[in-house]
Structures are given as C-alpha cells and as structure tokens.
Amino acid sequence: MNPKIKIAIADDHPLVIDGLHHILGKCADMEIVGSYHDGAQLLSGIAKKEPDVLLLDIQMPGQTGDEIADIIRVAYPKIRMLALTNLDNVYYIHSMLRSGVLGYILKTTTGNILPEAIRTVYRGEEYLEPVLKEKMAADARQMKNNPHSQLVLSRREKEVLQCIAANLTSQQIADKLFVSKRTIDSHRLNLMMKLDVKNVAALIKKAIQLGLV
Amino acid sequence: MNPKIKIAIADDHPLVIDGLHHILGKCADMEIVGSYHDGAQLLSGIAKKEPDVLLLDIQMPGQTGDEIADIIRVAYPKIRMLALTNLDNVYYIHSMLRSGVLGYILKTTTGNILPEAIRTVYRGEEYLEPVLKEKMAADARQMKNNPHSQLVLSRREKEVLQCIAANLTSQQIADKLFVSKRTIDSHRLNLMMKLDVKNVAALIKKAIQLGLV
DNA sequence: TTAAAAATCAGTATAAATACTGATTTTTTA
DNA sequence: TAAAAAATCAGTATTTATACTGATTTTTAA
Numbered sequence: 001m002n003p004k005i006k007i008a009i010a011d012d013h014p015l016v017i018d019g020l021h022h023i024l025g026k027c028a029d030m031e032i033v034g035s036y037h038d039g040a041q042l043l044s045g046i047a048k049k050e051p052d053v054l055l056l057d058i059q060m061p062g063q064t065g066d067e068i069a070d071i072i073r074v075a076y077p078k079i080r081m082l083a084l085t086n087l088d089n090v091y092y093i094h095s096m097l098r099s100g101v102l103g104y105i106l107k108t109t110t111g112n113i114l115p116e117a118i119r120t121v122y123r124g125e126e127y128l129e130p131v132l133k134e135k136m137a138a139d140a141r142q143m144k145n146n147p148h149s150q151l152v153l154s155r156r157e158k159e160v161l162q163c164i165a166a167n168l169t170s171q172q173i174a175d176k177l178f179v180s181k182r183t184i185d186s187h188r189l190n191l192m193m194k195l196d197v198k199n200v201a202a203l204i205k206k207a208i209q210l211g212l213v
Numbered sequence: 214m215n216p217k218i219k220i221a222i223a224d225d226h227p228l229v230i231d232g233l234h235h236i237l238g239k240c241a242d243m244e245i246v247g248s249y250h251d252g253a254q255l256l257s258g259i260a261k262k263e264p265d266v267l268l269l270d271i272q273m274p275g276q277t278g279d280e281i282a283d284i285i286r287v288a289y290p291k292i293r294m295l296a297l298t299n300l301d302n303v304y305y306i307h308s309m310l311r312s313g314v315l316g317y318i319l320k321t322t323t324g325n326i327l328p329e330a331i332r333t334v335y336r337g338e339e340y341l342e343p344v345l346k347e348k349m350a351a352d353a354r355q356m357k358n359n360p361h362s363q364l365v366l367s368r369r370e371k372e373v374l375q376c377i378a379a380n381l382t383s384q385q386i387a388d389k390l391f392v393s394k395r396t397i398d399s400h401r402l403n404l405m406m407k408l409d410v411k412n413v414a415a416l417i418k419k420a421i422q423l424g425l426v
Numbered sequence: 427t428t429a430a431a432a433a434t435c436a437g438t439a440t441a442a443a444t445a446c447t448g449a450t451t452t453t454t455t456a
Numbered sequence: 457t458a459a460a461a462a463a464t465c466a467g468t469a470t471t472t473a474t475a476c477t478g479a480t481t482t483t484t485a486a
Contacts, residue, residue: 013320015228015232016226016228016320018232018236019226019228019230021235022231022232022234023231108225156432165418167414169412171471179433179434180434183435200413200417201378203414204417204418205378205421205426367463369462382442382443384442398444401443401444402444
C-alpha cells in the first residue's frame with residue numbers, strides 16, 4: 001500500500017477546517033497532518049510536518065494568499081499547493097498560479113472534486129475546476145477583442161490609480177506627484193484603455209475586482 | 214428532558230455544512246433537520262421541517278440574505294434566525310437585524326460561540342458576537358460626527374446606485390427609469406451624503422466595501 | 427547602444443458631475 | 457388619518473472628467 005498523502009490546511013474558518021476533516025477523513029489515502037488559521041501559524045508550523053499537499057485559502061488575516069504562496073514555493077518547493085477559496089475572479093487565479101499554486105478550486109465545490117484535485121496536484125499535475133477553466137477561456141477570448149487592454153500597469157499608472165481610488169481629483173494628483181494635470185489625464189486615459197472602461201466608476205469597480213487597490 | 218432544538222441550515226458551501234454537522238452533532242440538545250444551498254431550496258423545504266432555529270448565510274446564489282430573511286420573518290414568524298456569514302461590515306449587520314434576524318455571528322468564530330448563539334436566539338434573545346458589538350459601537354460613534362450620514366438607503370436609491378455602478382450616466386439612468394435627470398441628480402447627491410463621500414469614485418468604493426453592489 | 431516603453435506636457439472642446447436653493451407629489455408608517 | 461419619509465422635478469453655476477490630436481524627454485530593456 002502506498003503511503004498516505006499528507007495534507008496541511010490553512011484557512012481562517014474553523015467551520016471549513018472541520019468540514020475538511022470530515023470529508024478527507026473518508027479518504028483512506030489521505031491524512032491531515034496540520035491545520036492553521038493564519039499565514040504566520042502556517043509558516044512556523046509547516047516545517048516539521050512536511051506535508052505533501054497544502055490547501056490554501058486566499059483571504060486570511062495578515063498576509064495575502066499569493067504572498068504566502070510565494071514564500072512556500074521558495075522555502076518548500078516540494079509542497080504542492082492547492083488554492084481553496086471563495087474568490088472566483090480570473091485575476092486571482094492568474095495571480096495564485098503565478099505564485100506557484102498547482103490547483104485552484106472553489107469552496108462551493110461539491111462531490112468528490114476536492115479529493116480528486118488533491119490527488120491530481122499530489123501527482124504534480126495542474127488542477128482547475130471546470131467552471132474556472134471556462135471563465136479563463138472566456139476571459140482570454142475577451143482579451144483578444146481588445147488588443148489594447150493588456151493588464152500590465154506601469155508603476156506610475158498604479159500610483160495614479162491609487163490616488164484616484166483615494167478620491168483625489170486630477171489636479172490634486174498632479175500637485176501631489178509634482179507633474180502637470182495633463183500628465184495625470186494621460187495616465188487616466190491609459191488606465192481606462194488598459195482596463196477597458198469608460199469612466200471612473202467603472203475604473204474603481206474593476207480595480208477593486210482585480211484586487212489592484 | 215427538553216426536546217432538542219431543531220436546526221435548519223442555509224449555506225452554499227458544502228464544506229461549511231459539513232463542518233456544522235460535525236460541530237452541532239456534538240451538542241446533545243440540538244439536531245439538524247435540514248440543510249439547503251440556496252434561497253429557493255430553503256423556502257420550498259422549510260415548510261414541513263418546522264425548525265426552531267435557522268442558520269442563514271448572506272451570500273448565496275439567487276436572493277440576498279436580507280431578502281430571504283424578510284420572507285422567512287413574514288411566512289414563519291416562529292423561526293428564530295441566526296446569520297452566519299463572512300461579512301463583518303456594519304451595514305450588513307444592521308440590514309439583517311432589520312430583516313428580523315435575531316443573531317449575527319461570523320464564520321471565523323471559534324470555540325463554543327456557535328452553540329451558545331443558537332441557544333440564545335432559541336430563547337428569543339438577541340446574540341451578537343463581541344467583535345461585532347465593538348464594531349457597531351465604533352460605527353455609532355463615528356455616525357454621531359456625521360448626523361446626515363445615516364446608512365439607510367431607500368429602494369430607489371439602491372436602484373440608482375446599481376445603475377451608477379453599472380457605469381450609466383445620470384442621463385442614461387433617467388431614461389432607463391423614466392424620470393428626469395434632475396431626479397437622478399438628487400438621488401446621486403443623497404447617496405453621496407448618506408455614504409459621506411464627495412464623488413463617484415468614492416461612492417463606488419464605499420458601496421463595494423459595504424457590499425451594496 | 428539603439429529601439430521600445432514609459433512618463434511627461436499642451437491646446438481645445440464637449441460631456442458629465444457636483445453644488446446650491448427650493449419645491450410638489452406620492453408612498454409608507456405610526 | 458396625520459405625520460414622516462421617499463420620490464419627483466427645475467434653474468443655474470462651477471468644477472471635473474473625457475475625447476482627440478500631437479509631441480518631447482526620460483527610462484528600460486534587448
């Protein structure tokens with residue numbers, strides 16, 4: 001018989017951890033070796049447990065999911081990470097995958113998707129929930145239609161975006177950054193073009209959705 | 214021996230429902246008589262179960278939590294409702310309490326707060342998590358400084374807010390709702406006064422923070 | 427080091443939002 | 457049913473954002 005898959009959990013919801021214990025307890029090929037409710041606990045506790053797979057929530061007190069994933073990837077490259085979260089927007093998926101997560105599934109997931117996902121990433125393969133694959137494909141299609149809207153903001157653009165989100169007018173931003181109002185207007189237009197929106201309301205909304213502010 | 218407290222659960226996360234079964238299974242004075250993963254299921258299933266206490270998530274597919282709570286309150290006034298959710302902002306708490314919910318606790322809750330909350334609302338008393346009581350007190354203090362900013366939006370205001378968030382201009386909203394642009398401008402000003410902001414960017418940001426859009 | 431990308435600035439014009447005052451009608455609720 | 461809240465509309469003025477065209481300088485990366 002193969003050794004059991006050793007699983008660690010990081011989630012700030014005790015209820016979810018309980019649920020995971022319950023579900024994974026029914027899987028003979030798995031065992032939970034540790035559960036943590038924030039990033040700090042996880043990082044200090046994971047060293048001696050040597051889990052094979054880490055179930056990682058994105059929204060936790062303290063660090064964000066991708067920060068934690070980045071650290072784990074560097075410090076413990078052998079651990080396979082599986083994001084388990086409520087956040088179903090494409091930006092987060094990209095961000096987590098970039099940070100070294102192998103799988104991404106939602107907490108609304110049902111049936112035996114979870115064990116299947118765990119076994120898949122344990123083998124070192126990628127696992128994305130079908131719903132999410134759909135979303136990413138749709139997103140990619142939309143991007144093709146707007147060749148200008150590539151989601152790569154320059155440092156200055158991000159800075160201006162923060163100021164807009166902080167409710168400064170173009171003039172105020174210009175004063176703050178010691179440049180002309182025209183310059184800020186340019187940045188505004190570029191931001192709106194890149195995020196494919198037509199006004200501040202949409203800009204703020206999208207920026208929040210994408211986790212940029 | 215007293216009869217057991219009959220509990221129904223409405224939550225779209227199977228993991229959470231599993232966790233609840235696990236935790237409440239350890240309470241001798243409680244039994245779970247039904248669990249549902251959206252509002253429609255809940256409303257069609259709750260009739261014959263006659264639960265004493267309903268654990269209600271706010272974020273579910275279809276209707277919002279306060280809409281569901283409103284329906285339940287009218288149709289089954291004997292059922293005590295306990296909101297169990299991730300949303301810890303003051304607006305939601307107020308909104309749910311106004312819709313007849315007796316208790317409000319967070320999914321991050323630990324220990325035996327949950328059973329305690331269930332027993333409290335079962336007795337017909339209010340239960341708010343200490344953390345949330347703090348928040349509401351702090352919020353009340355802040356409100357005192359801005360007597361105009363009472364966070365109770367009218368139906369029409371919410372509608373206009375949705376439209377603003379959907380990136381319509383005042384003129385477009387006016388056309389859509391078959392009223393004058395002036396009217397929409399009034400609503401805009403009222404919305405900004407109530408949310409204590411000075412422009413759309415801030416309005417959208419705050420509305421998202423408060424979960425209004 | 428050269429090409430590309432980013433950041434800078436200007437003129438001009440229009441559209442939209444914001445501010446203020448003031449009011450009537452409709453709906454809700456006590 | 458009476459009082460309160462919500463929804464409606466108008467005039468006028470100012471500020472801000474958006475759109476378009478066009479350009480130079482600085483920084484970054486191949």
